Amino acid sequence: MKQYKEVINQDLLDRIDKLDAPDSLKEAMSYSLEAGGKRIRPILLLAVIHGFGKNPAAGLTAAAAVEMIHTYSLIHDDLPSMDNDDLRRGKPTNHKVFGEALAILAGDGLLTYSFQLIMDDPHLNADQKIQLVRLLSECAGPEGMVGGQVADIEGENRTLSMEELEYIHIHKTGKLLTFSILAGAVISHADAAQMNQLERFAHHLGLGFQISDDILDVTGDEELMGKPVGSDSGMHKSTYPSLLTLQGAKDHLRYHINEAKKALEPINRDTSLLVQITDLIADRTY
Amino acid sequence: MKQYKEVINQDLLDRIDKLDAPDSLKEAMSYSLEAGGKRIRPILLLAVIHGFGKNPAAGLTAAAAVEMIHTYSLIHDDLPSMDNDDLRRGKPTNHKVFGEALAILAGDGLLTYSFQLIMDDPHLNADQKIQLVRLLSECAGPEGMVGGQVADIEGENRTLSMEELEYIHIHKTGKLLTFSILAGAVISHADAAQMNQLERFAHHLGLGFQISDDILDVTGDEELMGKPVGSDSGMHKSTYPSLLTLQGAKDHLRYHINEAKKALEPINRDTSLLVQITDLIADRTY
Numbered sequence: 001m002k003q004y005k006e007v008i009n010q011d012l013l014d015r016i017d018k019l020d021a022p023d024s025l026k027e028a029m030s031y032s033l034e035a036g037g038k039r040i041r042p043i044l045l046l047a048v049i050h051g052f053g054k055n056p057a058a059g060l061t062a063a064a065a066v067e068m069i070h071t072y073s074l075i076h077d078d079l080p081s082m083d084n085d086d087l088r089r090g091k092p093t094n095h096k097v098f099g100e101a102l103a104i105l106a107g108d109g110l111l112t113y114s115f116q117l118i119m120d121d122p123h124l125n126a127d128q129k130i131q132l133v134r135l136l137s138e139c140a141g142p143e144g145m146v147g148g149q150v151a152d153i154e155g156e157n158r159t160l161s162m163e164e165l166e167y168i169h170i171h172k173t174g175k176l177l178t179f180s181i182l183a184g185a186v187i188s189h190a191d192a193a194q195m196n197q198l199e200r201f202a203h204h205l206g207l208g209f210q211i212s213d214d215i216l217d218v219t220g221d222e223e224l225m226g227k228p229v230g231s232d233s234g235m236h237k238s239t240y241p242s243l244l245t246l247q248g249a250k251d252h253l254r255y256h257i258n259e260a261k262k263a264l265e266p267i268n269r270d271t272s273l274l275v276q277i278t279d280l281i282a283d284r285t286y
Numbered sequence: 287m288k289q290y291k292e293v294i295n296q297d298l299l300d301r302i303d304k305l306d307a308p309d310s311l312k313e314a315m316s317y318s319l320e321a322g323g324k325r326i327r328p329i330l331l332l333a334v335i336h337g338f339g340k341n342p343a344a345g346l347t348a349a350a351a352v353e354m355i356h357t358y359s360l361i362h363d364d365l366p367s368m369d370n371d372d373l374r375r376g377k378p379t380n381h382k383v384f385g386e387a388l389a390i391l392a393g394d395g396l397l398t399y400s401f402q403l404i405m406d407d408p409h410l411n412a413d414q415k416i417q418l419v420r421l422l423s424e425c426a427g428p429e430g431m432v433g434g435q436v437a438d439i440e441g442e443n444r445t446l447s448m449e450e451l452e453y454i455h456i457h458k459t460g461k462l463l464t465f466s467i468l469a470g471a472v473i474s475h476a477d478a479a480q481m482n483q484l485e486r487f488a489h490h491l492g493l494g495f496q497i498s499d500d501i502l503d504v505t506g507d508e509e510l511m512g513k514p515v516g517s518d519s520g521m522h523k524s525t526y527p528s529l530l531t532l533q534g535a536k537d538h539l540r541y542h543i544n545e546a547k548k549a550l551e552p553i554n555r556d557t558s559l560l561v562q563i564t565d566l567i568a569d570r571t572y
Contacts, residue, residue: 022433022440076390076391104390105435107394112397112423113423115419115422116423116424127412130405130412133415133419134405134406137399137405141395142305142311142312142395142398142399146307146394147307150307150388
C-alpha cells in the first residue's frame with residue numbers, strides 16, 4: 001500500500017503538470033493534491049483490482065479521478081462560507097494561500113478534469129469509460145456527495161435523527177468510497193453478483209469509516225490528526241457518539257466492520273488486502 | 287428557435303425535478319436555470335443537428351448539459367469573491383437568495399449532473415457519449431472555460447494585450463460555444479472535414495459574440511440588458527473598444543462574423559439557421 005501511495009502521489013502531480021492551463025490555476029490545483037492525505041480512495045480502488053488478479057496500472061486513471069474529486073470537495077468545504085477552515089492536514093487551506101476566487105476555480109477545475117482523464121485512458125474500453133463516468137457523476141453529484149454536503153450544512157445546529165445522520169454520511173463520504181470500490185470492480189470485469197457484494201462492502205465500510213472519524217473526534221490525538229479534538233461538538237454537529245454514546249458508537253463501528261468483511265466472503269477472490277484496509281479503518285488512531 | 291427555447295426551458299426543469307436529492311439543492315439549481323437567458327448554447331447545438339437533417343430530439347440531453355455548465359459558471363462567477371454581482375438578468379443572484387454555501391454547491395451539482403445526463407441518454411451510442419464527455423470536459427475544464435476564468439480574474443486592473451484578451455475570450459466564452467457546435471456535429475455523425483469547418487465557425491462566432499458584448503457594454507440599452515451600461519470599464523477590465531476604439535471593435539466584429547459565415551460554406555448542408563443566428567449575434571441590441 002505504501003508503494004501504491006507513492007505512485008499515486010507522483011501520478012497526480014504529473015497529470016496537473018501536463019495541463020495546458022494558466023500556471024496559477026495549476027499551482028492551486030497541485031497545492032491541495034500535494035497536501036497529502038491517506039489516499040484511501042485510490043488505494044481501495046487499486047486493492048480491488050489487485051484482489052481480482054489484474055494489473056493495478058489499469059486503475060491509476062480512475063484512482064486519480066476520484067482523488068481529484070475528493071480534493072475538490074475539501075477545497076470547497078473549507079471555504080469561509082462553508083466550514084471556514086484555515087488549516088487542513090496542518091497546512092493552510094487553499095483559499096488561505098490562493099484567495100477564495102482561485103480556490104473555487106481550482107475545485108471546479110479538479111472536478112471537471114477528473115472526467116477528462118477517464119476519457120483519455122488507453123487502458124479502458126468504451127464500455128468501461130461509460131460505466132465509470134456514470135458511476136462517478138452519480139456518486140459525486142446531487143444524488144451523491146453534493147447532496148450529502150447540502151444535508152450536512154442543513155443539519156448543523158440541531159440534533160439529527162439516526163436516519164438523517166446516516167443519509168449525510170452515506171452520501172457525503174460513502175458514495176465516493178463506493179465509487180472507488182465499484183470502479184475497481186468495473187476495471188476488473190467483475191460480474192453482477194460480485195458488484196453487488198462489493199457495493200454492500202462499500203456501504204458498511206463507508207459508515208464504519210465515518211463512525212471511526214466521529215469517535216476519533218472525541219478520543220483522538222490532536223497532533224496525529226492535524227486538527228483539534230472535539231471540533232465537531234464545538235460546531236454543534238450531531239455525531240455517532242453524541243447520538244449513541246461513545247460505547248454505542250464503538251459497538252456500531254464493530255457491527256459495520258463485521259458486515260463489511262462478511263460481504264467480501266462470497267466474492268471468491270483474494271480479498272485479503274481489502275480485509276486489511278477494513279481493519280486499519282476500524283482501528284485507526286488518526 | 288422560439289419553439290426550441292420553450293422545449294429547452296421545460297426540459298431543463300424536468301431534469302432537475304427527477305433528481306433524488308435534497309429539495310433545497312434542487313430549488314437552488316432550478317432557480318438559476320429558470321432565470322432564463324438566451325439559451326444560445328442549446329439553440330446552436332440544435333441548429334447544427336437541424337442543418338444536418340437529423341432529429342433535434344437527439345440533441346436535447348447535450349443541450350441541457352451545456353446549459354447546466356453555463357449556468358453553474360454564472361453562479362460561481364457572481365459570488366462575492368469573484369464578480370460580486372447582486373443581480374443577474376434582473377433577478378437576485380443565486381447566493382443572494384440561497385446563501386453562498388448553497389450557491390457553490392448548486393454550481394458543483396449542475397456541473398457534475400451534466401456528465402451524468404450524457405451517460406443516461408438513450409439517443410446516443412457509446413462512441414458519441416465518449417466523444418461528448420471528452421469535448422465537454424476539455425471545453426469546460428482547466429484547458430477551457432475554467433482556465434479562461436482564471437486568466438480573466440488575473441487580467442483585472444491592468445491593460446491587456448490583444449493576445450491576452452483573446453486568450454480570455456476564446457477560453458471563457460468561446461470554448462463552451464465550440465462545445466455546443468461540435469456536440470451537434472457529433473450527434474449528426476458529421477465527418478472530419480465538416481467538424482473542422484464547424485470548429486472554425488465556432489471560433490469566429492465566439493469572438494464575434496464577445497466583441498458584440500463589449501460593444502453593448504458601451505452603447506447598449508440598460509433596460510434591455512438587465513445590467514448597467516459601462517460596468518466593464520467601471521471594473522477596469524480591458525475590452526475590445528478600450529483596446530481598439532469603438533470603431534475598431536465594430537470592424538473586428540464584422541471581420542469575425544464574415545469569417546464565421548465563410549467557414550460554413552464548404553459544409554454542404556443547410557446552414558441557413560446557423561447563418562441567421564450569426565447575424566442575430568452581430569446585430570443584437572442586448
